[in-house]
Amino acid sequence: xxxxxxxxxxxxxxxxxxxxxxxxxxxxxxxxxxxxxxxxxxxxxxxxxxxxxxxxxxxxxxxxxxxxxxxxxxxxxxxxxxxxxxxxxxxxxxxxxxxxxxxxxxxxxxxxxxxx
Ligand SMILES: C[C@H](O)[C@H](O)[C@H]1CNC2=NC(N)=NC(=O)C2=N1
Numbered sequence: 055x056x057x058x059x060x061x062x063x064x065x066x067x068x069x070x071x072x073x074x075x076x077x078x079x080x081x082x083x084x085x086x087x088x089x090x091x092x093x094x095x096x097x098x099x100x101x102x103x104x105x106x107x108x109x110x111x112x113x114x115x116x117x118x119x120x121x122x123x124x125x126x127x128x129x130x131x132x133x134x135x136x137x138x139x140x141x142x143x144x145x146x147x148x149x150x151x152x153x154x155x156x157x158x159x160x161x162x163x164x165x166x167x168x169x170x
Pocket of ligand 1: 066126127128129142143144145146147
């Protein structure tokens with residue numbers, strides 16, 4: 055099994071292959087808290103992180119945004135008092151790519167720093 059966290063995102067285009075059901079079965083256990091949701095017929099990965107206040111939620115949002123810029127792969131981020139909803143999908147293919155699973159693992163690692 056390949057560990058998601060140290061991997062980097064591959065450049066993505068409309069020709070990039072969506073993640074397969076077999077890959078999802080293999081990789082999903084590494085990001086157990088994430089849900090695969092359907093948004094207008096497109097699959098997306100989503101997780102809501104809880105924080106004790108708005109300031110921490112905002113700082114987490116900023117760090118996730120910085121990692122997204124490094125990797126060239128960008129989430130939807132909804133920052134509210136005490137929580138941040140993070141949604142990953144690949145716009146270019148209107149669905150899920152391996153990159154989204156890599157970024158979900160990186161997002162969990164950032165959140166783990168805040169829990170300390
Ligand atoms: C050119 C650039 O790499 C692309 O537009 C990237 C930017 N960030 C992206 N982020 C996400 N989530 N999906 C994409 O398809 C995507 N495309």
